[in-house]
Amino acid sequence: MENNSAAAFIQLKNLTRIYHQGERQQLVLDGICGEIQRGEAVALLGRSGCGKSTLLNLIGGIDRPDAGDVVINGSCINRMDEHGRTLFRRRHIGFIYQFFNLIPTLTVVENLLLPLELNGWDLAEGRRRSMALLEEVGLAQREASYPDQLSGGEQQRVAVARALVHRPALVLADEPTGNLDAESGQQVLELLDRLVRDEQCTLIMVTHSQVVAARTDRTFSLKQGRLVSDGEMVW
Numbered sequence: 587m588e589n590n591s592a593a594a595f596i597q598l599k600n601l602t603r604i605y606h607q608g609e610r611q612q613l614v615l616d617g618i619c620g621e622i623q624r625g626e627a628v629a630l631l632g633r634s635g636c637g638k639s640t641l642l643n644l645i646g647g648i649d650r651p652d653a654g655d656v657v658i659n660g661s662c663i664n665r666m667d668e669h670g671r672t673l674f675r676r677r678h679i680g681f682i683y684q685f686f687n688l689i690p691t692l693t694v695v696e697n698l699l700l701p702l703e704l705n706g707w708d709l710a711e712g713r714r715r716s717m718a719l720l721e722e723v724g725l726a727q728r729e730a731s732y733p734d735q736l737s738g739g740e741q742q743r744v745a746v747a748r749a750l751v752h753r754p755a756l757v758l759a760d761e762p763t764g765n766l767d768a769e770s771g772q773q774v775l776e777l778l779d780r781l782v783r784d785e786q787c788t789l790i791m792v793t794h795s796q797v798v799a800a801r802t803d804r805t806f807s808l809k810q811g812r813l814v815s816d817g818e819m820v821w
Contacts, residue, residue, distance in 0.1 A: 593660065594621035595788055596645065596756070600654035603640055614640050616811030617654070624659075624755075627782060627789040629799035632808035638792040639760055641808065645790060646679055646758050647671040658756065676704055680749030680787070682778070684761040686741040688733040694744050695720065695729040698751045705752055719747040723777055739770030746778050750785055757782055759791040763798060775801060 603615040614637040622628055632638045643649040645656055647663040648671075655662050663674055675681075688697050695716050702712035720726045723743040725736075733741055742762065749757055762778065763771030779801055782789045791802065799805040806813045 593657070595624035595626075595659055596622040596790075597657040598645075598654070599657065601641070601644060601651045601656065602653040603637070603644065603649070604652045613811055615644075615651070618811075618813055620813060622788060622790065624788055625786055626804065627779070627802040628791070629802040629805045630790065630792045630808060631794070631796070631799055631805060634794075636808045637811060638808050642758050642760055642790065642792055645756075646681065647675055676701065677752070678755050680752070680754040680757045682742075682745050682749045682757065682759040682762045684764040686733070686738075686745045686765075688741055688744060688748070690733050693730050693732055694725060694736070697733070697744060698748050701748065701752050707752075716747075716751055719751055719781075720744075722781060723747045737770070738766050739773060742766060742770070742774045743777060746774065746781065750781055750787070753785065754787060757787045757789045759789065761792055761794070764794070771798075 598618050598620045601615050601618040602613075605612045605614055618641070630638050630641065640649065644651050644664070647656070647666070650664045656664050658678070661674065663671055666674060689700070692700065695713070698716035698719065699712050702715065703709075707715070717726060717729065720729055723746060725740060725743055725747075728736065728740065733744070736744065746762070759778065763774055766774060775798060778789075789802070791798070793799055806815050808814070
């Protein structure tokens with residue numbers, strides 16, 4: 587990534603996203619602007635369907651805005667072609683989803699090794715990195731297990747390790763505890779918080795929970811297509 591030390595790590599510039607349903611248009615994001623600094627942990631709150639996941643997908647380059655730009659460390663990802671966005675995500679972004687999204691035909695360690703192989707890591711180095719992270723999440727002894735042999739909490743711990751294995755600068759988490767019981771969810775949050783801080787990543791986490799959001803550096807709500815903090819429109 588291009589290094590631009592004078593600017594914020596993430597810049598959101600007048601982001602607009604409109605969904606088309608036949609002749610009907612739904613304005614989901616309405617000219618959002620804002621900045622996130624390197625190493626910050628930010629929570630994004632809001633009711634279901636308000637556009638939280640849409641915003642996360644725009645930041646991750648999975649979707650493109652109808653207007654505006656997403657700039658990450660000087661790189662405007664929405665102006666890249668599809669191949670460029672894919673490479674950018676592969677190298678610089680880690681994703682954590684509510685439903686784990688582990689590959690069921692791969693073992694635990696193979697799920698971690700796959701993104702490293704795609705990024706051209708040396709196999710031996712990649713295995714050392716994968717096993718070190720599995721040790722961190724308490725699952726080194728389950729390296730040869732398949733996802734369906736793990737509990738939900740264990741699968742999400744593997745998903746956290748997979749998101750961080752290639753040392754991304756940015757981690758995007760979409761309701762990472764939404765499919766877990768309270769105890770497992772708390773364990774995953776503590777693990778995610780510790781590893782993100784240790785790895786010096788920037789974290790943006792979508793959540794419905796004020797308790798989860800309280801663990802981050804800043805919290806914003808998405809209302810009527812705009813970002814709000816403490817009742818005041820800030821982005």
